[in-house]
Amino acid sequence: KEASKVPVARFLPPGFTTEKFQDFASRLQAIVSRENLFVVTEDTALEDGDYLTIDCQTHDMHFLYEREEFVGSALVHPRNVSEVQEIVRLCNEFVMPVWSISRGHNIGYGGAAPRVSGSLVMHMGTHMNKILEVDAENCFCLVEPGVTFLQMQEYLIKHNLIDKVWIDAPELGFGSMIGNALDRGVGFTPYGDHWMNHCGMEIVLANGELVRTGMGAMSSPEGRKQAKAGVPPQDQTPNECWQLFNYGFGPYNDGIFSQSNNGIVTKMGMWMMPNPHGYTPFMVTYEKDSDLPAVIDIIRPLRVNMVLQNAASLRHVALDAAHYHPRTEYTDDTFDVPLTEEQLDAAAKKLDLGRWIYMGAVYGPEPVRKALLEVTKKEMCKVPGSRWFLLEDRKEEFSTLHSRAETMMGIPNWDELRWLKHWIPNCTFLSFSPISKVDGQSAWKQYQMAKNRFAEAKLDFFGIFSIGLREMHNVICIVYNREDAAMRKRVQWLVRTLIQDCADNGWGEFRTHVGLMDQIADTYDFNGHALMKLNETIKNALDPKGILAPGKSGVWPKSYDRSKWALGQDYIK
Amino acid sequence: KEASKVPVARFLPPGFTTEKFQDFASRLQAIVSRENLFVVTEDTALEDGDYLTIDCQTHDMHFLYEREEFVGSALVHPRNVSEVQEIVRLCNEFVMPVWSISRGHNIGYGGAAPRVSGSLVMHMGTHMNKILEVDAENCFCLVEPGVTFLQMQEYLIKHNLIDKVWIDAPELGFGSMIGNALDRGVGFTPYGDHWMNHCGMEIVLANGELVRTGMGAMSSPEGRKQAKAGVPPQDQTPNECWQLFNYGFGPYNDGIFSQSNNGIVTKMGMWMMPNPHGYTPFMVTYEKDSDLPAVIDIIRPLRVNMVLQNAASLRHVALDAAHYHPRTEYTDDTFDVPLTEEQLDAAAKKLDLGRWIYMGAVYGPEPVRKALLEVTKKEMCKVPGSRWFLLEDRKEEFSTLHSRAETMMGIPNWDELRWLKHWIPNCTFLSFSPISKVDGQSAWKQYQMAKNRFAEAKLDFFGIFSIGLREMHNVICIVYNREDAAMRKRVQWLVRTLIQDCADNGWGEFRTHVGLMDQIADTYDFNGHALMKLNETIKNALDPKGILAPGKSGVWPKSYDRSKWALGQDYIK
Ligand SMILES: Cc1cc2nc3c(=O)[nH]c(=O)nc-3n(C[C@H](O)[C@H](O)[C@H](O)COP(=O)(O)OP(=O)(O)OC[C@H]3O[C@@H](n4cnc5c(N)ncnc54)[C@H](O)[C@@H]3O)c2cc1C
Ligand SMILES: Cc1cc2nc3c(=O)[nH]c(=O)nc-3n(C[C@H](O)[C@H](O)[C@H](O)COP(=O)(O)OP(=O)(O)OC[C@H]3O[C@@H](n4cnc5c(N)ncnc54)[C@H](O)[C@@H]3O)c2cc1C
Structure with missing residues (x-):
């Protein structure tokens, strides 16, 4: 029998027996050929690999619970659109949930991991990459x-x-x-x-x-x-x-x-x-932690007027500290003793930076850039203790400004990984990003709130305010050792508490990790979750069997009982 | 009986008897009060009024067929959101189609007219206008x-x-x-x-x-x-x-x-x-009709680079001619003899303009504007015979540049109505706007095609290429005397033929008149109208009774038989 050729899956989706899965998988294999179906078996090692060398597709390499928490039954690599169509039809027939990824590098948000364990993970990018x-x-x-x-x-x-x-x-x-x-x-x-x-x-x-x-x-x-x-x-x-x-x-x-x-x-x-035919990156550093609100209030009018032409980012010094050196360079304490104010001040000094670092750029022909730079410098340097740097002012090795200068031209680079590679062992990243007004008071309140919670969780605070056209994404980076179960638990507590803290203030997240989608969707509570009801109506109309990525963004098809599936604030293991 | 208080409606929606309508209307009246329900009766004069003085809400004042073609049973003016909700629930109960307008000034696209005659027209703007x-x-x-x-x-x-x-x-x-x-x-x-x-x-x-x-x-x-x-x-x-x-x-x-x-x-x-704190409008005129492709090819890189910061518009001289004077100023011929090339040349000369007129502006502080203006002038004046004008160069009364200078600051003005007010008697406006690449060849092909069809229809050609970020809206203005049935028929033929001509070339319209929605939706034909099927699935899920604006954009709920309702290319009366 053909089914016997397919290995036994370790994780099965709801409603599947091993036999049913094997029926399904053998039909699937007939569509995509043997080399394009990979079943996750009892023997499959879930390898995180390295950010650079390995494409971790079986699970979330930056796992928040266990490696095994969100894992598919199999990975399929369709070769073309008509195979995708056939797979989708097959999934309807078997009511198999299918989670599509393009590269699965959604680090900080779940990577390649499906929301429903045992889903078929469809890697769209292996062959369709033209x-x-x-x-x-x-x-x-x-x-x-x-x-x-x-x-x-x-x-x-x-x-x-x-x-x-x-x-x-x-x-x-x-x-x-x-x-x-x-x-x-x-x-x-x-x-x-x-x-x-x-x-x-x-x-x-x-x-x-x-x-x-x-x-x-x-x-x-x-x-x-x-x-x-x-x-x-x-x-x-x-x-x-x-x-x-x-x-x-x-x-x-x-x-x-x-x-x-x-x-x-x-x-x-x-x-x-x-190509704007002209580009000048720059950096402004601010001395004091408490400069934050003043800086944000300066940024608002500049950004909305497009004097700051790109998504302006204001970085907390911890991020730059981590970029340059491992944690041991700044403290002798263990990971559960967060960097102190003094240590952060010392880091800023050691690196010749500030407690907050703004990195931006102007784009366009020379006279335009000149005009914009002039206003920018004048305004952004109004805060006492602020300092202005151009590329030529930073000659140190691995300069963040030089690295960022590439990013702000759209050129990705590996330097952005330095901090994750050496900060602490098994360094792992969870992104938590509430939206707020571009306003000093909001920024300060959100920052204080987060910092206090980080302290309670005994974790180092990392964050970037990324300022869009009318709002800020406060990209808070939660960094931990994924092999340390106690630390992971503190991270779970921290992020779930922050979600609730933010919601209490009317701040919602713009994107999230698969494990947090339910809780965040739940914070969008206006009029008895009216928007979620709309989402569900559309979902059920387009996907009556509920096969496509059930639970994504907290949207569950009618065939799943939300009250059983949703992972809420108390889901801490 | 309460129902007796409600007048008898002249137009009824499908499935309604006079009695059923009166039941419905009396229930409706109980929600909104008597003064907020206006039934269109046999005695209601459908008055077009003047663009300025009268808010024509009963029908399309710029009608393409008959005044009576798309008219509601009644006009309702909800006072607040909860009344809107009650009305919608009542419409579900009675399966009454409801067409919402905010002001009903959608001139060129059907004004206040509902797609399905006898619909309840809901004027959202009368009371909810804060x-x-x-x-x-x-x-x-x-x-x-x-x-x-x-x-x-x-x-x-x-x-x-x-x-x-x-x-x-x-x-x-x-x-x-x-x-x-x-x-x-x-x-x-x-x-x-x-x-x-x-x-x-x-x-x-x-x-x-x-x-x-x-x-x-x-x-x-x-x-x-x-x-x-x-x-x-x-x-x-x-x-x-x-x-x-x-x-x-x-x-x-x-x-x-x-x-x-x-x-x-x-x-x-x-x-x-x-407020950009600085603004300089300008105008460039081009001598020859055949300059069009060269101008468009100059505009493309300027626009995509945002050197041209606003939706650049290139106007055909007929529009400016009409702005300054009535048609009789340029020709002694009747309306069914379109302006000749010589007459258009003469008009351009008389008005000190060109065959094509570009109106644009630069925004921002002085040095930025200076840099942008310099490049713009240099590039846009490369076409032989082109001339450059600033505000101070145009001193004539009702200068289009002066009028446009307000529009390009976001200030609406009544001058834009001059051409409609005096060009021909009962001057009426239908907008036809295919999308195309920003490319000289496309522009030329589209323009030639349209001009030839206008000539066949014996109508004056009017048009503006409005250049967005990556494409052009070719806003073709079809202008006619709405009281002249033969002329109207030629307009129907013209627009329906142009829709097909454009579709044959892969050009689709971005927006349209209620009477043309079906034909245009039908030109979006990829994969057996797959997008329409998606639209219908969503529509039927959100509005199972099909009460909201049936037929809008060609989307018919399942309760309407499209094959009976759709108005296609042969719908010429
Ligand atoms: C140090 C660091 C810095 C980072 N910086 C940034 C940053 O600056 N900006 C940023 O945005 N992210 C950032 N990330 C997060 C992440 O690495 C990137 O967003 C990455 O591009 C996402 O992975 P991907 O494109 O392979 O998406 P995938 O993982 O393939 O997909 C992302 C999501 O889209 C869905 N999806 C993918 N393909 C399809 C499809 N074909 N059909 C339907 N659904 C699909 C997936 O289910 C998933 O939910 C950063 C991560 C790290 C570790
Ligand atoms: C000389 C002239 C020049 C013009 N120039 C322009 C121009 O430069 N740009 C341009 O865009 N238009 C132009 N128009 C067309 C038109 O006058 C404007 O677009 C006008 O703003 C539309 O009318 P309105 O805003 O009152 O919309 P409405 O007629 O109230 O509504 C427009 C559409 O939206 C729907 N709708 C309205 N309100 C709601 C609601 N609350 N809920 C759900 N659906 C709703 C309606 O059913 C309708 O389909 C021009 C017209 C003329 C005659």
């Missing part, structure tokens, strides 16, 4: 799920396009452009809001149907001919305006496919930034 | 449906806020901010894409539930207290980040409520442009 188009005149690209920021960067260099267009990358470049944008990730050029800068999607729906959104919903003249000749929709030449105009005609649906479980994206367009 | 907030620090506002651009403009002036924030208005200011943004209207400052600049919505769904999207989905601390004290959701203090961050957490739903029939918007936030 850059389908880069139009350097009209400044856009069209990519498949597997395309990474690094790959795009290399492509632009190889094709001599970098003097025409830039990419915008998150700090690290190994993630996928599509996965990052779908999770509403950010970068640090003026094109930093990746969701805002996407244009046109191709999606496989839960029923296996293929949709192109926006102008892609109109066939091109060639596409119509190809359709007649039997070319499948996904291979038809798209409408030439697909990547030029987002909305198309009628309801604009793209948003319901971001941070959601309503579809599987197979192609997406992104707008690229024209 | 500016709820203008935050000049964070540069946003929160408004109710009735708030017009003019009203906002007056508010800013009255509260001395105009030196802090600008609005972005369409050419005319009598429309609602909400209705215009929902229909994805545009303006002419750098904030011209109104949908892109909305932030946060409050919506009544078809089931009567109230939803706030984005960060509004999280209650504010005060809101939670109010909820406990029994304050209804719509009156609870919103989350302070509602107008600051669009996406919130999880699926981002806003888009499915634009150009759609999925909900009724009761509040919406808009981002406002910080």
